[in-house]
Structures are given as C-alpha cells and as structure tokens.
Amino acid sequence: MEIKGIIFDYGGTLDSRGVHWSEVLWNGYQQAGVPIDKETFRNAYVEGERALARERIILPQDNFLTLLRKKVELEISFLPEQPDDSTRLSWIDSIATYCDNAARSCINEAKPILEKLYERYPMMLVSNFYGNIDEVLRDYGIRHLFKGIIESAVVGVRKPNPTLFRLGVDALELRPDEVIVVGDSLNKDIQPSEALGCHVLWLKGKGWTEKEDLLTHPNTITRISQVLDYIEA
Secondary structure, three states: OOOOEEEEOOOOOOOOOOOOHHHHHHHHHHHHOOOOOHHHHHHHHHHHHHHHHHOOOOOOOOOHHHHHHHHHHHHHHOOOOOOOHHHHHHHHHHHHHHHHHHHHHHHHHHHHHHHHHHOOOOEEEEEOOOOOHHHHHHHOOOHHHOOEEEEHHHHOOOOOOOHHHHHHHHHHOOOHHHEEEEEOOHHHHHHHHHHHOOEEEEEOOOOOOHHHHHOOOOOEEOOOOHHHHHHHO
16 A cells, blocks of 8 residues: 555544534533423524525635534524523523634644654645635644645535545645545445545544444544554555
8 A cells, every 4th residue: 555645524524533522512501501302403504504505694704613613503593492591692602602712722643743754745735614624624733734625515516426536636736546535424435435445543432323333444543643643454
C-alpha cells in the first residue's frame, strides 16, 4: 500500500472523535436541563436538519458557535412544548456553548496529528456541510492544513454519492488507490470511497442507530492518532 494523499471527513470525524453529532447535542440538552426525552430530541434534531437543507439559514461567514446557535434555535422550535423567551435563550446559549467547547477540544486533540500528516501528504476535506466549513476550519485554526475542501452545500451533491470523493481524489491529482479516506460513517464515507478504489479508515464511535453500532469493518480505528499508525505500518 502506497498512500500519497489523504481525504478527511469533517463532522463526526475531526470534531467529535467518531461520535454522531446528535449524541453530542443530546449531551448538551441534558446539561442545559431541557425537560425532554431522547426520542423527542431526535425528532426535533431531524426536523432541524430538514429545515437547514431547505433554507439558507447558515451563512458562509458563520463560525461553528454561530452555526450551533442557529441550529439549536431551530431544533427547539420543533419541540412539542415551547419554553418562554428567557428559557429559550438560556437553552440556546448553554447548548451551543457546550457543543462548541466539545468540538474545539476534539479539534485541539486532532491538530497535532493533522500537522504531522500535513508534513508528508497533501490532504483534502470532503464533507456534508452547510456552506461555511471554510470559516469553521479557519476559526479552529486548521484550514491551512488542507489543500482544498469539497463541501456538499457548495457542489450540490451529498454523501453517500461517491462523486464528492471523486472530486476530492481529482483535486489531489492522484489515483484512488493512492488515497486513503478517513471518516466516521460506514455508509456515507467508507463504502462510497471503497467503491472508487480508495483505501479507507473508519473512525468508529457512537452512531445514529444501534444497528449501525453493531456493524464492523476490517479497517476500523477509535482514535484519530491511529491514522498515523495505520499509514506507517
């Protein structure tokens, strides 16, 4: 195996240690004391994602904390029982701050690994995101580590369509078999990348469903630092 370039997913991979972002948000809701059960939260989460897909709510200049405030405000609007304005603002601030701090901690943990990889390999980011991933990466201090970004909201194609990864491979000016893809989703990252002929590493954490948690893959890691171990083996 001769790796000449790396493609990273972003959300769930670099910013949450492989844990699905619904779980991070749920922890934020619990810390904020929002009186709902997990099923109610998950329904609001899904409705919020649909609304973000329909409307241009997230702007290119929004950093992740701004994104989170907008996202949480949307989710709360879908709860069956609405809080008063003061409580709503308190929840939004608490949840968004908790999640931004969680993401920043993960990025700070991943950054030294990314810097080491950057010294040896060109890297691309391929992500289903909201059109502001460039600003998010700049705010977290890691944008310079990536040759470029392929973002679903910009190119108009979403994973698991392998076109996103094909665009990433082409931007690296390499063959698929010279590229390794690191992502947290078996369905959205690993399988479409393998279909192109790329090498893969599945960063596996808590997924969206119990069924997903039971799935396995021979190239599975649980920490971003293991990317270095795998490539150098």
